[in-house]
Amino acid sequence: MEKKKEKVDYWRWLEYHSVMPGRDWKKADVITAGVDVGSVGSKAVIMADGEIYSWSVMRTGSNSSDSAKKVMDWAMEGTGLELKDFNYIVGTGYGRVNVPMANRAITEIACHAKGANYIWGTSVRTVLDVGGQDVKAIRCDENGKVVSFLMNDKCAAGTGRGMEVIADLLKIPIEEVGKVSLSVTEEPKPVSSTCVVFAKTEAVGLLRKGWSKEKVLAAYMRAMSIRMSELVEKVGCERDFVITGGQSKNIGIVRRVENILGMKSLPVPNLKETGRDPIAAGAIGAALFAKALYEKSLKR
């Protein structure tokens, strides 16, 4: 019998959900949620009285509203929560207008700044958010309010989607690319083109020339990091600096960006103890806005 060759999706990143231990939503006065439907990943965060109660991160499907429902269901799974228990829900992200259960939509720029302020505290002034299909550099004040921002959403160079394509090409699981890219003894020159399509061709050429996968990966990630850093420099990088979005988990990108900018980013808080997940920064911000909006509506 012919053995079926299994195709491995190296780009596939882990989906996860988590409920904070020791917290009871039934004792809370205000239950809110933020649903961030990104172009590649969807995130939902449930808050009880402004504290993270549970959250989920999964891939966005071909339909934004289905993805919103799925990610929200997953965040509620095993908690006994139902949609009617929520006081207010805010949708954000690329598909924010297609979040059926949301009372309101708020831009992801505002949500990321707000979320970063919650995750790391009031000292955050610069946020680099690297999502699936865009890169944003945001300046914010001590209240997590946006002061200015710059965004690249025209091109996959330096986005999570670009990273997925290269992981697939090099056959390195996406969860490991960061570590693998740092295993090179000497940092190679960046690939010459930031265009993912051309970089792919260049990567194939380098492999053929005898470069190791690690070296090619490092060269590509160097180019990605330069591009991201340029955006941060343009908006003006002020301390404290943080990275949110999917690439905040990519140590290869984080280290290189820090190196280029000459500035460390604040370390990620302990997820198990705090639930303050930088990938869910947008959804966290949305859930916080939801709480504020609900409280405002009560005063009226």
Next chain:
Amino acid sequence: MLTAGIDMGTQRVKVVILKDNQILSRNQNFSGFEPTKAAEQAFEEALQNAKLSREDIQHVTATGAGVEMAPFSDSTVSMMGADARAGAYFFSSARTVIDVGAEEARAVRFDEKGIMLDFVVNARCAAGAGTFIEAMARALEVELDDMGSLSLKAERASPINASCVIFAESDVVSLIHREEPKPEIARAIFDAMAERVSSMVYRLGINQDITLVGGVAKDVGFIASLKRRLGMEILIPEEPLFAGAVGAALIAAKRAGRRQ
């Protein structure tokens, strides 16, 4: 006088042999992993077809993105210079040549003698070149050669993020799930490419007549979108793929003549 032009493209190598400035023979080959060998083979075949041997050719000029990989040459010329010369050769009324290849697009302005005056190049983004059409044909599961005629069936273009090949690939997958008509997706691709290419022409300033060359100049879908975008007629030579090689061979003739 016999001269030859070799155009070392990123995807194909092209060879043209001229006799007293008339095209005697032309041939092409995929660049593949060994462009030098590919070009040599294409050249030998072009010679055979014209019943000539290498010694008969007085001057060979090479051009193209991979010009340093040309198997042999007496001289080289820039891609823009070759395009300008070919543009004036194909159409005496032409003053602008647009060359859309696999990985690069150029717009070159030139005088009545085919001397380059100014140019704009896009070599940084795949969304402005032939690679885009190939990637989209794969995503749509249609033959590359059918993309153009498919797009002509559309009355409108799909809303799609066509600023980037990578984003467009993921968009196309969701559009197909939503059963969006393929012709409208194809048209969106050509419209986006035409937008990019025409912006280069506008940066140069409109200098008519405009001629379109390069591998993509054979695509009826792209031609229609570009005409619509520019709002003017575009002249297309019979074998637009060979424009660079023709330009190089013409320059070879000029250089050989000077040496005599």
